[in-house]
Amino acid sequence: MSLLTSAEVTHRPTGAHGKHPGRLGESRRGSAYAGLMVSEREVLESVPTQLWIGGPVPATGGGTFPVHNPATGEVLTQVADATPEDAVRALDAAVAVQAEWAARPSRERGEILRTVFEQITARAEEFALLMTLEMGKALPESRNEVKYGAEFFRWFSEEAVRVHGRYLHAPSGTGRIMVHKQPVGPCLAITPWNFPLAMGTRKIGPALAAGCTMIVKPASATPLTMLLLAKLCSEAGLPDGVLSVITSSRSGAVTQPLLDDPRLRKLTFTGSTEVGKKLVEKSANGLLRTSMELGGNAPFVVFDDADIDAAVQGAMLAKLRNGGEACTAANRFHVQNGVLEEFTSKFVEAMAEGVTLGPGTDPNTTLGPLINEEQLDTVSELVEDAVAVGAKLRLGGKAPGGPGWFYPATILSEVPPQARILREEVFGPVAPIVGFATEEEGIAAANDTEFGLVSYVYTRDLDRALRVAEGLESGMVGVNRGVISDPAAPFGGVKASGFGREGGTEGIEEYLSTKYIALS
Ligand code: NAP
Numbered sequence: 474m475s476l477l478t479s480a481e482v483t484h485r486p487t488g489a490h491g492k493h494p495g496r497l498g499e500s501r502r503g504s505a506y507a508g509l510m511v512s513e514r515e516v517l518e519s520v521p522t523q524l525w526i527g528g529p530v531p532a533t534g535g536g537t538f539p540v541h542n543p544a545t546g547e548v549l550t551q552v553a554d555a556t557p558e559d560a561v562r563a564l565d566a567a568v569a570v571q572a573e574w575a576a577r578p579s580r581e582r583g584e585i586l587r588t589v590f591e592q593i594t595a596r597a598e599e600f601a602l603l604m605t606l607e608m609g610k611a612l613p614e615s616r617n618e619v620k621y622g623a624e625f626f627r628w629f630s631e632e633a634v635r636v637h638g639r640y641l642h643a644p645s646g647t648g649r650i651m652v653h654k655q656p657v658g659p660c661l662a663i664t665p666w667n668f669p670l671a672m673g674t675r676k677i678g679p680a681l682a683a684g685c686t687m688i689v690k691p692a693s694a695t696p697l698t699m700l701l702l703a704k705l706c707s708e709a710g711l712p713d714g715v716l717s718v719i720t721s722s723r724s725g726a727v728t729q730p731l732l733d734d735p736r737l738r739k740l741t742f743t744g745s746t747e748v749g750k751k752l753v754e755k756s757a758n759g760l761l762r763t764s765m766e767l768g769g770n771a772p773f774v775v776f777d778d779a780d781i782d783a784a785v786q787g788a789m790l791a792k793l794r795n796g797g798e799a800c801t802a803a804n805r806f807h808v809q810n811g812v813l814e815e816f817t818s819k820f821v822e823a824m825a826e827g828v829t830l831g832p833g834t835d836p837n838t839t840l841g842p843l844i845n846e847e848q849l850d851t852v853s854e855l856v857e858d859a860v861a862v863g864a865k866l867r868l869g870g871k872a873p874g875g876p877g878w879f880y881p882a883t884i885l886s887e888v889p890p891q892a893r894i895l896r897e898e899v900f901g902p903v904a905p906i907v908g909f910a911t912e913e914e915g916i917a918a919a920n921d922t923e924f925g926l927v928s929y930v931y932t933r934d935l936d937r938a939l940r941v942a943e944g945l946e947s948g949m950v951g952v953n954r955g956v957i958s959d960p961a962a963p964f965g966g967v968k969a970s971g972f973g974r975e976g977g978t979e980g981i982e983e984y985l986s987t988k989y990i991a992l993s
Contacts, residue, residue: 513834516602517697522552524720525703526563527713533558538722540697543609543842544832544877552696555721557730560688566714567659567686568736574715575656575684583633586682588709589702590626593619593670596705600698604669605833607695609841609878610796612833618795622671624960625976629678632981636683649992654985656684657762658738661731663724663752664699665744666692666844667798667900672743672766673699675964675975677706677716683984685739688717690728692744694844696720732756741983742766743800746924746969764973764983766800766965768898769926772919773803774941776912777811779931780953785819787955788904789827791929793882794956796841797902798848800970801927801949801958805895806906807918813908817886820904821867828882828902830873842878843901849878852901859885859892859905869903896922912937916944925968927957948974 522537523529536554541547574582593600600622601615610618639652662676673689680687691699696718703718721727731737732755740756742749743766756763773791775784791803808816833841843849849872856870869883880901888895888905895905909915919928928945930952932938942950948966951957958964963977973983 511599511602513602513606516599516606517550519599520550520603520697520701521704522550522697522700524553524555524559524563525700525707525716525718526559527566527717528707529704530559530562532556538693538720540607540694541845542606543844544834546876546878549606550697552700552720554723555719555727557727560690560719560721560727560731561734563688563717563719564659564731564734564736566717567688570712570714571656571659571686574681574686574712577684579633579636579682579684582682582684583630585706585710586626586630586633586678589706589711590623590630592705592709593623593626593702597623600670600701602834603701604695604698605841607697608666608669608833609844610798610833611838611841612836613839614795614841615833618668618671621958621960622668622674625671625674625678628960628976629682629981632679632978633682635978636981636985651990651992653988653990655988657984657986658685659736660685660687660739660741660984661728661737662687662689663728663740663742663744664689664691666694667795667800669695669698670702673702675960675980676741676743677702679975679980680741680984681711681715683981685984686715688719688731690719690721690724693720693722693724729755732759732761735759738762739984740764741973746971749971762983762986764965764975765971766973766975767926767969767971768924769800769802769966769970770804770896770898770922770924771801771927771929771947772922772945773806773929774915774919774931775806775808775812775816776915776930776932776934776937777809778933778937779812780933781812781815781819783953784816784931785823787929787931787951787953788816788820789823790955791951792904793824793828793840793902796843798844798900800898801956802900803904803929803955804899805919806904807909807915808906809915810908810910813906817867817884817906820906821884824868824882824884824904830879830881832877840882840902843880844878846878848900849880852880852899852903855894855897855899855901856883856885856903859888859894862889862892864888864892864894864905898924912941916941920944920946923969924966926966926970927951929955929957 532553537551831838869881963974
């Protein structure tokens with residue numbers, strides 16, 4: 474089979490219009506294609522590029538590091554490169570205002586969060602374009618993330634006033650029991666590049682609602698969105714020091730003094746399992762409270778009795794949301810043998826017709842570039858490995874080449890069990906398909922992974938749906954749905970996907986400690 478597919482044919486390389494859409498100084502070009510009311514230059518100029526510690530401040534020593542546009546490889550701008558001393562300055566600022574922030578009436582805290590929600594929503598196009606520029610995703614994906622990310626401020630503005638305790642008489646008759654919830658204290662959040670806004674707001678919203686202060690260390694690939702958010706929070710009335718953003722190219726060195734400082738009370742991390750394990754180890758010394766949102770390897774299980782067209786639609790979402798660079802992305806498709814070929818051929822057709830690879834700022838683009846060259850190499854290697862051990866390439870499978878880090882929508886069928894792609898998180902637009910015979914075999918195959926973030930199941934049989942959902946070893950299950958993320962629901966994993974929950978009524982608990990007051 475030819476490696477040249479429709480996904481490649483529809484690839485629009487960066488500069489397809491004879492210009493680089495991401496280049497600075499080209500007012501309204503690129504973004505104008507997408508009908509935006511804001512230009513790339515305006516957006517980039519509105520972002521503070523210094524650290525945010527009670528306002529914009531340069532890094533000690535004045536160091537900076539570059540932020541690249543994944544669609545072109547070009548440098549978008551330089552941001553301050555925090556030192557360990559800067560991190561301690563941010564903690565000093567957080568500690569200085571912690572008591573005052575915790576003492577603010579929860580209604581007032583909630584109202585500031587609500588204002589931030591409104592401000593992000595009002596400036597949605599700016600945030601969307603900024604994320605597309607620094608992360609690469611197609612603009613519609615960025616717009617969806619703005620809505621999703623902003624919602625954590627609205628949801629937790631409402632939750633702020635619903636932190637309840639308990640009061641009861643001791644059954645023994647010896648006294649009264651009062652249970653009281655208090656903010657944990659200063660927190661450190663470390664976030665990944667794949668959702669530059671939402672992975673921050675999912676932590677900032679509940680922390681601030683609970684009365685905690687927070688320092689955010691965003692991914693070095695995508696620091697701009699968090700810096701813009703910090704500025705906007707300040708404009709919305711958030712007191713100085715409550716939220717700091719320290720951007721750095723040396724994440725380990727910069728966060729170490731914070732993990733060693735007894736004034737820090739909580740670490741919340743979203744990122745790879747490998748880094749999460751290191752951070753748990755490092756935080757053991759201070760017995761820091763931790764939440765870990767780690768990697769995934771989501772199975773997408775389709776039974777013979779499923780609505781196959783709906784399953785294909787769900788598969789498109791579960792695979793291609795965020796260009797496949799999502800911890801919730803379906804990583805393996807387990808399809809019952811009776812519908813294996815029907816599902817595979819319809820999925821190939823839907824991907825071939827429905828995906829246009831190109832720069833995220835182009836209005837025709839539905840699939841943007843990968844984040845960087847390393848990620849492009851990883852995705853390419855996983856596909857090559859699968860083909861080498863016998864998988865059949867049904868679509869895509871070959872990077873079109875630069876500029877930018879593009880990889881086409883790709884489908885592999887008959888993937889043998891030894892293929893690395895079935896065990897490792899691919900983090901790209903690649904769908905490996907495997908058949909199974911019985912329900913037990915399907916569940917066992919889905920659970921055959923160290924990870925346990927999310928699973929997807931397609932079946933028309935309600936009994937089976939519940940039975941399978943209960944049997945799947947993951948923190949979340951989507952039944953006949955390809956997207957499950959919802960700020961009102963508890964998001965999180967089991968096994969090597971981590972612990973802790975974000976969103977829902979559970980999300981704020983991560984930032985609260987329980988105090989028992991004994992009364993006579
Ligand atoms: P990553 O390499 O683990 O990095 C995540 C964050 O940790 C970044 O800010 C990174 O900084 C920082 N970091 C790296 N090494 C560190 C160290 N030694 N000490 C302190 N901080 C350190 O992950 P990623 O590549 O950005 O993101 C992709 C991963 O995140 C995937 O595995 C994905 O599944 C996972 N993820 C999970 C969820 C979830 O909710 N479960 C959500 C989204 C993503 P630098 O950028 O400077 O390296």
